[in-house]
Amino acid sequence: MKNSVQRKMLGFLVVFCSLILSLSGCAKDEEADTAAAVSEKKATLAFPWSPTSLDPHGNDSWEVMRSGTAETLVKLNEELEVTPWLAKEWTQENDKTWVFKLEENVRFHNGKTMDAASVKESLMRSLEKDTKVKDLLQVESMEVLSENELKIVTKQPNAALAAHLADPSTIIADVATIEEKNSYPALTGVFKFKQFTKDEDLIVERYEDYWGTQALLSEVTIKFIPDGNTRLMALQSGDVDAATDIPIDNISLLKKNETFDVLTAPSLRTHLLLFNMNSPLFKELNLRQVIDRSIPREDIILSIMMGQGTEAKSPFPEILPFGKGEREETKGSVEQLMEQSGWKKNPDAIWEKEGKAFEITLLTFPQRPELTVMAEAIQSELLAKGMKVNIRQVENIDEALINDEWDLSMYSMLTAHTGDPQYFLNIFYRSDSEANISHYASSHLDDMIDELNRTVDSTKRNQLALQIQEVINQDLPQSFIVHPKTVFGVRNNVKEFTPHPIEYYYIHSQIDVTK
Amino acid sequence: MILFCLKRMVQLILVIFLVSTLTFLLLRLAPGDPAYILLTAHDVPVSEDALTALQKELGLSESLGSQYIQWIKGVVTWQFGASYVSKEPVIEELLRRVPATLELAMSGLAVAVIITLIIGISTAIYANGWLDMTGRLMALLGSSIPSFWLGFLLIYFFSVQNGWLPSMGRGTLQHLILPATTLGLGMGTIYARLLRTSMLEMLNQPFIKAAKARGLSNRRILVFHVFKHAFLPVMTLLGTSFASMLGGSIIVESIFSWPGLGKYIVESINMRDYPVIQGYVIFTSFLFVSIHIVVDMIYALLDPRLRVH
Numbered sequence: 001m002k003n004s005v006q007r008k009m010l011g012f013l014v015v016f017c018s019l020i021l022s023l024s025g026c027a028k029d030e031e032a033d034t035a036a037a038v039s040e041k042k043a044t045l046a047f048p049w050s051p052t053s054l055d056p057h058g059n060d061s062w063e064v065m066r067s068g069t070a071e072t073l074v075k076l077n078e079e080l081e082v083t084p085w086l087a088k089e090w091t092q093e094n095d096k097t098w099v100f101k102l103e104e105n106v107r108f109h110n111g112k113t114m115d116a117a118s119v120k121e122s123l124m125r126s127l128e129k130d131t132k133v134k135d136l137l138q139v140e141s142m143e144v145l146s147e148n149e150l151k152i153v154t155k156q157p158n159a160a161l162a163a164h165l166a167d168p169s170t171i172i173a174d175v176a177t178i179e180e181k182n183s184y185p186a187l188t189g190v191f192k193f194k195q196f197t198k199d200e201d202l203i204v205e206r207y208e209d210y211w212g213t214q215a216l217l218s219e220v221t222i223k224f225i226p227d228g229n230t231r232l233m234a235l236q237s238g239d240v241d242a243a244t245d246i247p248i249d250n251i252s253l254l255k256k257n258e259t260f261d262v263l264t265a266p267s268l269r270t271h272l273l274l275f276n277m278n279s280p281l282f283k284e285l286n287l288r289q290v291i292d293r294s295i296p297r298e299d300i301i302l303s304i305m306m307g308q309g310t311e312a313k314s315p316f317p318e319i320l321p322f323g324k325g326e327r328e329e330t331k332g333s334v335e336q337l338m339e340q341s342g343w344k345k346n347p348d349a350i351w352e353k354e355g356k357a358f359e360i361t362l363l364t365f366p367q368r369p370e371l372t373v374m375a376e377a378i379q380s381e382l383l384a385k386g387m388k389v390n391i392r393q394v395e396n397i398d399e400a401l402i403n404d405e406w407d408l409s410m411y412s413m414l415t416a417h418t419g420d421p422q423y424f425l426n427i428f429y430r431s432d433s434e435a436n437i438s439h440y441a442s443s444h445l446d447d448m449i450d451e452l453n454r455t456v457d458s459t460k461r462n463q464l465a466l467q468i469q470e471v472i473n474q475d476l477p478q479s480f481i482v483h484p485k486t487v488f489g490v491r492n493n494v495k496e497f498t499p500h501p502i503e504y505y506y507i508h509s510q511i512d513v514t515k
Numbered sequence: 516m517i518l519f520c521l522k523r524m525v526q527l528i529l530v531i532f533l534v535s536t537l538t539f540l541l542l543r544l545a546p547g548d549p550a551y552i553l554l555t556a557h558d559v560p561v562s563e564d565a566l567t568a569l570q571k572e573l574g575l576s577e578s579l580g581s582q583y584i585q586w587i588k589g590v591v592t593w594q595f596g597a598s599y600v601s602k603e604p605v606i607e608e609l610l611r612r613v614p615a616t617l618e619l620a621m622s623g624l625a626v627a628v629i630i631t632l633i634i635g636i637s638t639a640i641y642a643n644g645w646l647d648m649t650g651r652l653m654a655l656l657g658s659s660i661p662s663f664w665l666g667f668l669l670i671y672f673f674s675v676q677n678g679w680l681p682s683m684g685r686g687t688l689q690h691l692i693l694p695a696t697t698l699g700l701g702m703g704t705i706y707a708r709l710l711r712t713s714m715l716e717m718l719n720q721p722f723i724k725a726a727k728a729r730g731l732s733n734r735r736i737l738v739f740h741v742f743k744h745a746f747l748p749v750m751t752l753l754g755t756s757f758a759s760m761l762g763g764s765i766i767v768e769s770i771f772s773w774p775g776l777g778k779y780i781v782e783s784i785n786m787r788d789y790p791v792i793q794g795y796v797i798f799t800s801f802l803f804v805s806i807h808i809v810v811d812m813i814y815a816l817l818d819p820r821l822r823v824h
Contacts, residue, residue, distance in 0.1 A: 050782075052601035059600060062557055131565035131572075132554060198611065199774035200685060223684065225772045226782070229667060230683050234772075237674035237682040269558065396546035398555070414558045427560045434563035 040218035043494060043513050045506075046231045046243040050224035054185055054196055055178055056171035057122075057129040065168035067204050067222060068215075068507030069109075069189040072172065073100060073119070073165040076502050080268075080320050080419035081458075082163050086114070086172055086188060092456055095157040096140070102148040106211045108174040109193070110186035116150040121175045129169075136164040136423060157454040159461065163420035168504050190215045190509040199224065204507075216512040235260070235489045241513060242490040242497050244506065248306045248370075254489050261492050264485040265499030266319045268416050270312050271371060273378070273479040274401070274409040278439045281360060282407055285476065286341045290334050291408065292479040296381050301482055304373050308487055312480035314469040315415045315424065319501055321458075322421055322465035327473065334385055351386045359388040363409035365397040371410040374481065401437045411437075411478075419502070421465045425449050429472070440477035519815055523808045530804050531797060538796040539586055542789050543579060549599050549787040550575055573599055590797065596790035600783070605794035609776065615685055616775035619768070620760035622691050623698030624753065630703025631749060635710030636742070642715055650707060657704030666697040666770040683772040694771040698764055702756055706749050713745035758806050762799040 051063035056070055064070050073087040087100040106114040120142045126133045138158045143151040154161060164170075174186040184193035190212065191204035202222045206215045223240055225231040228247040232254070235243040246254065246262070254260045273295065275282040282288055297311050310317070314324035332340070343351040343358065351358040364375040372393060379389040389408070394400040401409060415424045427433055430449055431441035445468065452464045472478075490497050495512040550569040554561045570576045574585070589596055595605040638650035673693060674682035681690050717723060718741060726736050768777035776795070783791040 052598070053603075058602075059553060059556065131568040132559070132561055135562045135565055197774075199779065200772075223772070225683060226778075227769055227772065230670075230770055230772055233667070233670045233675055233682045237670070237678060239674070239682050239684070394546070396548075398551055399546050399548065412558060413560060417557070417559050424560060427562055434566075435560050 041216065041513050042219040042221065043217055043242070043511065044221040044223060044240045046223045046225045046234050046240040047506075048224070048226050048228070048231065048245050050199060050226065051196075051202070052198070054193060054202075055129075056173045056185055056187060057126045057169060057178070061130070061168040061171055062504050064185075064187075065171060065504040066506055067189075067193075067202055068191040068220065069193055069204050069207075070168070070171040070173075070187045071189050072168065072170050073102075074162055075505075076163075076166050076419040078500060080416075080501065082166065082419065085166075086119070087165070090162055095454065096154045098152045098154075098161055099145065100150045100152065102150065103211060104148055106188055107209050108177070108186040108188055109207055110174060110177055110183075111209070112174050112186065114172065114174075114188060115147050116144040118174060119150055119172055120144055122172045123170060125173075125175050125178070126170045133167070133169050135427070136167055136418075137161060137170070158422075159453060159456045160418070160420040160422035163418045164423065166418045166502075191220060191507065194219065210509075213509050215509040220507060220511070222507075232489065235491070238491075241494050242488060244486070244488050246487045246489045248308050248487060251306060251308070251487060259491060261490045263488040263490055263497070263499050264308060265488070266310065266317055266501050267484055267486045267503065268317060268320070268414050268419075268501055269412060270315055270317065270415050270483055271309075271368075271374065271410070271412045271481045272312065272315070273481060274411050274438050275477055275479070276406050276408070276439065277441075277477055279360075279405075279407045281358075284341055286337045288476045288479075290337050290385075290387075291382070292476055294334065294378070294381050294385055294387075295479055295481060296377055297481060300374050300377055304370055304377065305482060305484060308485040309482040310485070312483050314473060314480055315413075315428075315478070316421060316465070316469065317415075317483040317501075320416055320419065320421075322462040322469075324466060324469045324473070338386075345386055349386050350388060357388060358386065359390065360407035361405065362389050362391050363397060363400055363404070363406045364391060364393050365400075365410070366393060366395065367397075368410075368412055370484075371412060375410050398437075417502070421461075421468070422449075422452055425452065425465075425468060429468075429477075438477040440475065442471065442475060445471050445475075516815070520812065523811060527801075527804050527808060531800055534800045535586075535590055535793060535797050536583075538793050539583055542787075542792060543582075545787075547787045548575070549573060549789060552785075552787055553599060586793065595794040595797070598783075598791045599788045600786050600791075605790050608779070608791060609794055609798055612774060612776045612779050615773060616761065616764075616768075616777065618685075618691065619694055619698065619764065619773055619775055620757060622695035623702075623760055623764070623767075624757050626695050626699025627703040627706065627753065627756070628699075630699065631706040631710055631753075634704065634707035635714070635749075638707065639711045639714035639718075639745075640737075642711070647711075650704075650711065654704045654708040657701040660701065662697055662701065662764075663766050663770055665700065666693070666767060669693050669697060670770075685774055694767050694773055697770070698760065698767050702753075706752060709752070710745060710749050713748055714741050717741045717745045754806075754810075758803060761802060 047066060049063050049066070051060040053060055054064055056064045071086050073085060074082050075085040077083050086103050086106060088103045090098060090100045092098050102114065102116060102119060108114055123142060127137065127139060138154045138156060140153045140155045145151050152161065172188055177183060177186040184196065190207060190210050192207040194203040194205040196202045201224060203219060205219045206217065223234070225234055228245065231243045232246055232250050234240045251262055254262050273291070275288050277283060301307065301309050301311060313327040316323040338351055343353045346352040346357065362375055362379065364372045366372070375391050379391055382389050394404070397409065397411070400406065426449060427435045429436060429440065429445060431443070431446055448464065448468050448471065452461060452468065455461050455464055486499060486503065488497070488499050493514045495514060496510040500506065550566055550573055554565060554569055567576070574582065597604050598608050601608060634650045634653065638647045641647055670682045670693060673680045680692055684690055723736060723740055726740055762776065765777035765781055767773065768775045769781060772778070780792070780795050783795070
């Protein structure tokens with residue numbers, strides 16, 4: 001009797017379980033049918049970033065640009081030179097006056113023709129929505145000269161104006177459509193918005209009336225997957241065709257599998273070590289040089305960056321026309337430099353001066369974990385050379401740099417996101433800039449930056465930028481460690497998903513998928 | 516009874532007031548300036564002017580006192596402000612993500628209940644046999660495997676290796692299986708142990724013997740007498756777990772890129788989106804306190820003695 005009850009109970013459980021399993025089977029069949037009905041080519045990509053809205057101006061401008069739906073007046077090519085895009089040519093009439101000639105036959109995604117008036121309106125909105133744009137463009141006034149000509153007057157000479165118009169915060173949009181609740185913003189890109197599901201995905205479709213070369217894909221789905229491991233697994237399982245920003249530890253895993261290609265692109269990012277030039281020790285150039293030459297750059301690239309980076313010799317990567325290729329070797333060994341500054345080794349083999357041992361604080365932060373590992377590598381290298389380093393991890397590095405006492409700090413920056421050095425140099429190095437966190441002040445350098453702001457000729461600008469970097473490398477307010485590479489995982493049926501050093505140009509018209 | 520309800524309502528308001536004040540202060544004490552984080556999201560440096568302008572726009576340049584008064588005024592009138600990041604009302608931002616979290620919580624609970632029932636009942640029936648041993652082992656594993664690891668393990672096996680189920684996202688029933696299992700598995704195996712113990716205890720109760728003496732069938736006894744009583748304590752625990760799942764399961768949602776409250780709140784904390792974090796804390800504390808009040812009221816209805824005390 002008891003046995004039969006048990007058997008029935010177990011029987012019930014088995015039936016229940018199989019019912020659930022069969023339900024999941026049904027869903028799969030339906031999906032297969034719909035996929036077969038559509039013949040046009042589509043691709044699915046995984047990005048870590050997720051826009052909160054599709055407003056092209058403001059916080060989400062980079063994400064909108066990354067979706068292939070948006071365009072700016074100018075574009076940066078792979079050599080990071082400024083090339084025409086929505087503006088076909090431009091001239092500088094004097095120090096502060098520029099005239100941009102716009103491409104004709106450009107239509108916004110709602111069919112409206114783009115003209116100088118709509119471009120002006122769009123730029124005005126950028127200036128109003130994003131406080132950073134004011135610093136980039138420094139616009140005094142804008143004037144519509146004709147249907148396709150726009151005059152821009154800047155407050156002070158801004159030779160980088162054209163390059164800065166490549167910044168995604170200046171995307172050209174039909175302003176009237178942005179605030180509309182029931183439709184998506186009308187931009188000018190090769191794809192247009194089809195469906196946006198916050199936190200989940202953005203589907204863009206080919207814009208048939210595009211003014212340039214039509215897109216090969218009919219549709220691209222961008223999935224927002226912030227977690228690096230999840231992104232990788234989505235790629236491995238075939239849920240997506242390509243994924244950006246693959247965690248470097250996992251590259252070898254992808255390389256083993258023949259269905260994937262691992263692509264890398266040089267980035268415009270620099271990992272660096274800041275010196276606090278107000279700290280008693282690092283006021284002295286000799287000591288900054290000692291630290292600079294003790295950084296084990298090769299080991300860092302090989303074992304921490306897994307080879308995915310290039311040695312940094314200046315704030316700007318070598319891929320830029322003004323990126324500096326050579327580091328100046330300082331004369332004298334670490335020992336000689338220390339002795340010159342009056343330091344002596346104590347019995348514990350630690351440098352000492354006036355009875356005080358050499359001991360410094362190095363700040364690091366958790367948001368970029370590789371920087372903390374680098375800090376540890378630097379710490380052990382310096383200890384071997386007789387210098388004690390205390391690493392302190394802070395939650396908010398930018399606040400700690402202003403409020404705390406520190407000697408050294410790990411840091412990471414995009415130094416020329418528009419392919420031009422001017423913005424970064426003004427903000428990061430001018431002695432009157434609040435964002436000059438190393439407290440580096442050089443009137444000579446200030447003058448050179450001023451000259452750069454005025455110089456229009458690109459060869460001269462590059463030369464000037466190189467000279468500025470020479471001064472920086474002599475004065476050494478920071479030590480530059482590595483320019484990391486961006487890593488992509490791509491299924492090998494995806495064609496032309498070429499990683500661009502500018503991280504907002506990933507989707508373009510030539511991406512294709514083969515069977 | 517009305518007095519009792521009123522008292523509880525006052526308590527609810529008091530708790531929410533205290534929680535919101537505490538959150539407000541703690542958030543301001545934590546390092547990180549929302550304006551700075553927003554402006555440097557792409558690691559491009561910004562000028563002081565740009566920073567001050569945004570701080571002013573977000574109302575961060577006002578004194579702490581006036582910011583607090585603004586916030587409390589808002590809470591009283593049910594206005595929680597707008598997110599710094601998306602500029603949309605906090606209420607809308609939170610409510611938009613509730614369905615996804617609810618879906619995951621309910622299916623996670625369903626998985627937990629199914630596992631509890633299957634393993635709990637079968638191990639009780641075959642107490643001390645091999646099935647029981649397996650159940651014990653599973654409970655041990657279920658309580659000790661961290662959910663992020665279990666999640667990745669399931670993705671690896673079911674998506675990467677075999678391609679049976681999608682690895683992330685929300686949409687079809689298939690999308691739900693892995694996250695729901697990750698969420699419910701640990702809980703289910705533990706509660707199964709509880710159900711087993713509780714059922715075995717019941718079997719020795721005098722009323723079961725009495726039922727047997729009355730000649731009731733074993734099946735009737737198991738279902739209507741033993742199980743009915745043994746499931747009550749498990750039910751209470753499942754209810755509490757469900758309440759905490761409603762706040763969003765941060766780890767599971769992050770691993771599976773599930774667009775719910777948990778994933779959103781992690782992103783908001785990273786961006787120091789004060790209005791959203793404050794709104795979320797109020798939302799979850801309201802949820803918790805009101806669930807407890809409802810339970811209290813039901814108890815009070817059932818047991819007149821409680822109304823007096």
